[in-house]
Amino acid sequence: MTSAAAVRLRCPDCGKDLGALAAGIACPGCARTFASDDGVWDLRPAALGAEQTAEDAAHAEPGKPTWRRLFDHKRHWLEWCDQRWLPEIVGPRTRTFLEVGGGLCYASALAKARAPGVCAVATDISPRYLRRHARETGTILGAPADVYAAADAERLPFEDGQFDAVYSQIVLYRLPDPVRAVREIRRVLAPGGRWVGIERASPWAPPFHTREARLMGARAAAAGLGERPFTYREWIALLRDAGVAATIAPVPGSRVRHPALRHLLNGTRAIYVALRLTG
Numbered sequence: 706m707t708s709a710a711a712v713r714l715r716c717p718d719c720g721k722d723l724g725a726l727a728a729g730i731a732c733p734g735c736a737r738t739f740a741s742d743d744g745v746w747d748l749r750p751a752a753l754g755a756e757q758t759a760e761d762a763a764h765a766e767p768g769k770p771t772w773r774r775l776f777d778h779k780r781h782w783l784e785w786c787d788q789r790w791l792p793e794i795v796g797p798r799t800r801t802f803l804e805v806g807g808g809l810c811y812a813s814a815l816a817k818a819r820a821p822g823v824c825a826v827a828t829d830i831s832p833r834y835l836r837r838h839a840r841e842t843g844t845i846l847g848a849p850a851d852v853y854a855a856a857d858a859e860r861l862p863f864e865d866g867q868f869d870a871v872y873s874q875i876v877l878y879r880l881p882d883p884v885r886a887v888r889e890i891r892r893v894l895a896p897g898g899r900w901v902g903i904e905r906a907s908p909w910a911p912p913f914h915t916r917e918a919r920l921m922g923a924r925a926a927a928a929g930l931g932e933r934p935f936t937y938r939e940w941i942a943l944l945r946d947a948g949v950a951a952t953i954a955p956v957p958g959s960r961v962r963h964p965a966l967r968h969l970l971n972g973t974r975a976i977y978v979a980l981r982l983t984g
Contacts, residue, residue, distance in 0.1 A: 708824040708851040711801065713864040714739070717750040717857060722864060726852065745835045746854040748828075748862035756881050757830050757857060759929030764833040771841040774809060785903075786874070787815045789956075790979075794870035794899040799823050803868040805858050805890060806830065806876030810839035810850060816870070818848035826868075828856040858886040863893045866984070871900040877943075878904060879932040887947040887980075894984030902980035903956065907934035910972035917975070937971055940978060951982040 714723035714730065721734035726746070730739040739748060749757070775783065795802060795816050802825045804813045810827035817825040827843075827850035829835050835853045843849030856862050858873075859882050871890050877883040890900050907921075908914050918934050925932045935943070937955075944951045955967035956977040967976055 711824050712826055712852055713867055714748065714862055715864045717748060717860045717862040718752075723862075742832070743836050744840055744853060745832050746852065747832055748854045748856045749830065749832075750857055750860050753857070754881055755929060756879075756931040760879075761831040761833055761855075763928055763930070764831050764837065767837055771809070771838045772845060774838060775811065775842060775845060779809060779811065782874070783811055783815070786812050786872075787819075790872065790901050790903065791816055791819055793981075794872065794901055795819050795823065799869045801868045801895070802826065802870045802872070803863070803893065804828060804850075805856075805861070805871060805873040805886070806879075807839065807872075807874075808834060809842045810835070810853070811842050811846060812872045812874065813839075813850040814843045814846040814848045816872070817843075817850060818846065821848070823870075824852075825850040826852045826854065826863075828854050828858075828861075830855065830857060859889060861889045861893055865892055866895050866898075868893050869895050869898045871898065873900070873902040875903065875905060877902065878935050879930060881931050884943055884947045887944065887949055887951070891947070891949045891982060891984065894982070896984055898984040900951075900980070900982040900984075904935070904940065904978055904980060906937040906940060906955070906971055906976050906978045908971060908973055908975060909936040909938065913973050937968060937976075937978060940980070944980065949982055951980050953978055953980050955979075 710725045712726040716732040719734040723730050802816045802823050804827045807827050807829050813825040813827035832855035907917050955964045
């Protein structure tokens with residue numbers, strides 16, 4: 706069995722089991738067919754919301770080349786992902802890895818390089834972005850993912866309990882229903898599997914929070930996107946509403962490492978937080 710064939714799908718529309726990933730899949734429930742186009746599977750729901758459609762439309766123009774996106778804008782994220790986050794969830798016993806809302810999907814390439822035997826599945830809501838940049842990222846980093854698939858984080862097209870490691874980064878705050886996405890991540894985690902999600906916590910002090918909400922709201926409205934500010938307290942509430950036993954902690958900075966001091970600093974500026982869950 707190839708690595709890709711090890712992935713078990715479920716229909717994102719009716720929830721029926723589709724079996725292993727293979728050419729010419731047809732849903733036994735709604736009769737929808739699924740196929741790969743230029744190396745990218747479209748496993749999104751047939752009916753997408755306005756914000757999901759806008760995310761794909763935002764990548765209609767090629768823009769900057771992939772290598773510039775990687776090394777000019779994501780260089781530090783590459784280092785953090787490889788040195789901080791992946792060692793927590795990818796090891797010798799990791800068989801399956803899922804990246805949710807990956808964009809460039811460099812985490813999938815880094816996971817594949819770290820554990821060549823892993824089946825790495827790279828997803829994003831935008832098939833355009835996956836074709837133009839995620840696949841090229843895998844080539845540049847020398848370890849392409851086994852599967853590239855356009856998928857909605859709120860309706861993951863995968864059967865229950867099959868991923869040993871799940872990674873997401875700066876994606877939940879852009880979703881219409883992030884609570885549902887967290888539940889979906891919990892659903893696809895294998896027993897003992899681990900999820901690490903890195904998110905942005907907006908300033909909690911009212912003047913600074915109001916200013917960021919105004920700026921972010923204007924940017925989101927112009928692009929038709931759903932991003933909005935989440936404070937540290939709102940992330941805690943989101944995990945509680947999702948009903949999962951996830952933990953949250955500030956990501957230590959290079960100068961301010963103590964969690965309490967990071968939270969105090971968060972009154973006036975955004976910080977990053979790590980969400981962690983074990984299946």
